[in-house]
Amino acid sequence: MSAIWSIVRRELAGYFATPVAYVFIVVFLLLTGIFTFYLGNFFQRGQADLLAFFNFHPWLYLFLVPAIAMRLWSEEHKAGTTELLLTLPLPAYAAVIGKFLAGWIFIGIALLLTLPIWLTVNWLGSPDNGVIVAGYLGSFLMAGGFLAIGACFSGMTSNQVIAFVLSVVTCFLFIVAGVPIVLDLFTGWAPEALVSTVASLSFVSHFQGIVKGVIDLRDLVYFASMIVLWLIANGIVVELRKG
Amino acid sequence: MRSSPALIEIHGLSKHFGPFAAVDGIDLTVPGGEVLGFLGPNGAGKTTTMRMITGFLAPSAGSITIAGFDVAAAPLQARQVLGYLPEGAPLYPDMTVAGFLGFIAEVRRIDGQRRRERLDAVIDQVGLGDVLRQPIGTLSKGYKRRVGLAQAIVHEPRVLILDEPTDGLDPNQKHEVRKLIRAMARDRAIVISTHILEEVEAVCSRAVIIDRGRIIADGTPDELKARSGYHNAVVLTVPRAQAGAATEDLKDLPGVERVTRDELADGYDRYTVIPTESVSIAGAVSGLVRERGWSVRELYVLPGRLDDVFRKLTGHRQSGEAA
Structure with missing residues (x-):
């Protein structure tokens, strides 16, 4: 455990050692603001809730989370420090988990900085704060899923751009799996089971359940297993890359 | 020296990358107190062997034991007693020297008072006091190498694996690093890879030449x-x-294989008399000198040079592969 926290602290400090962290946080807050108030018609809807805010999160994360994830391993591969890190007396899974947690905590910090939106909606009306807490939880879990995908691709290559592009494409597939246009491709010819399997893989359908305030165990298990499976893949990829 | 217990034991170590055998059946035992120089042409398998000793690469066959810990079965214990400077001394460029060494000490579970003591000690040993607050990325090559050495020795490892520790350093820095290695050798097993042969003579108590993984x-x-x-x-x-025609006289001496002559500009000739199978011929040559009454300016015995041995043993490659 202590080894994991050493890695987490080093990685988190790594985000803040360069302007990356500040750029990310500013862009994240700007985009959430634009999406919520401009595209999401926060005020015009006249509803005291944060649906307009949360609904855009999958699309926001599609680009921002791979940007956070891409450096996790690629940077080490490029500098050759993978060899240093993986010959320290810590198990490889500690490095995988530590790096993931650092990225997740960082996204968590960015998410916490959106709290003024929550305060605003409380000032304007009386929203169901339980639903909003669920929304934040769902958003954080979904970000974890995106991040685990990004970390895995980062482990594959020393090129951050390649890691970024592959992660965005994969995350995109996991978003659109639940969109009607994609599902329509399957309905009609594919068995019902396949259609529902594809739909159940979607980040969005699981996320929307939570955002509406319904914390279904299946949704939680879905995100948890996404994170675990992609991190296992991450560990395997890093191991294979050593030769 | 060889009576002390072995700190590194390697048996039948091999590593294949596809059909290519990078390391092909190496057996090696290194006791404490020994500085082993690992020599070989580029691509001979030095780095691959070191990566297996440190547990970074898994061997295709064979076993490695570090201070009694099997690298495959007890990797964490083995790494705990091992310090490693990977090839090129990779470091985190964004971290400061102090931050980086602190991180290494933390991962190696050196805590509290002892952490402060050890960090102070290594910073002093390798001379990093002036650059502690600087990001590693801004340091010169010599300083970076020293940071790499510092992280390798912060936990006082009993086994030290250094892949080209003086590569890219200037002569003064090389001297410093070698002094440090010699000072650390007392009760440790140190393996350094290098292709600088003078380094082997300067610091190593033993030299192993590997070629094509053997x-x-x-x-x-x-x-x-x-x-x-x-x-x-x-x-x-x-x-x-x-001694206009000394070549013939020297050649006729017993045990002489061949003689080469260099004409020096100042009217002297320098002869190099090479013996058959390294037998001692100094007596015969000086006898001849006395007999002829030559006024000698130089007369000395060559110890043999490591580069000659190195070339003789590994130089087959070009000719061998062309055939």
């Missing part, structure tokens, strides 16, 4: 030098006027 020579630097064709060769410089 050990082809193993001994003290002096033993290896004895395998040079120039070992026990005699260099003789005499006035050309006195």
Whole structure:
């Protein structure tokens, strides 16, 4: 455990050692603001809730989370420090988990900085704060899923751009799996089971359940297993890359 | 020296990358107190072997034991007693020197008072006091190498694996690093890979030459030098006027294989007399000198040079592969 926290602290400090962290946080807050108030018609809807805010999160994360994830391993591969890190007396899974947690905590910090939106909606009306807490939880879990995908691709290559592009494409597939246009491709010819399997893989359908305030165990298990499976893949990829 | 228990034991170590055998059946035992120089041409398998010793790469076959811990079965314990400077001394460029060494100490579970003591000690040992607050990325190559060394020794490892520790350093820095290695050698097993042969003579108590993944020579630097064709060769410089045709006389001496002559600009000739199978011919040569009454300017015996041995043992490659 202590080894994991050493890695987490080093990685988190790594985000803040360069302007990356500040750029990310500013862009994240700007985009959430634009999406919520401009595209999401926060005020015009006249509803005291944060649906307009949360609904855009999958699309926001599609680009921002791979940007956070891409450096996790690629940077080490490029500098050759993978060899240093993986010959320290810590198990490889500690490095995988530590790096993931650092990225997740960082996204968590960015998410916490959106709290003024929550305060605003409380000032304007009386929203169901339980639903909003669920929304934040769902958003954080979904970000974890995106991040685990990004970390895995980062482990594959020393090129951050390649890691970024592959992660965005994969995350995109996991978003659109639940969109009607994609599902329509399957309905009609594919068995019902396949259609529902594809739909159940979607980040969005699981996320929307939570955002509406319904914390279904299946949704939680879905995100948890996404994170675990992609991190296992991450560990395997890093191991294979050593030769 | 060899009576102390082995800190590194390697048996039948091999590593295949596809059909290519990078390391092909290496057996090696290194006791404490020994500084082993690992020599070989580029691509001979030095780095691959070191990566397996440190547990970074899994061997295709064979076993490695570090201070009694099997690298495959007890990797974390083995790594705990091992310090490693990977090839090129990779470091985190964004971290400061102090931050980086602190991180290494933390991961190696050196805590509290002892952490402060150890960090102070290594910073002093490798001379990093001036750059502690600087990001590693901004340091010169020499400083970076020193940071790499510092992280390798912060936990006082009993086994130290250094892949080209002086590569890219200037002569003063090389001297400093070698001094440090010698000072640390007392009760540790140190393996350094290098292709600088003078370094082997300067710091190593034992040299192992590997080529194409196999050990082809193993001994003290002096033993290896004895395998040079120039070992026990005699260099003789005499006035050309006195010994115009000394080549023939020298060749006729017992035990002489061949003689080369360099004409020096100042009227002297320098002869290099090479013996058959390194037998001692100094007596015969000086006898001849006395007999002829040459006025000798130089007369000395060559110990043999490591580069000659190195080339003799590993130089087959070009000719061998062309055939």
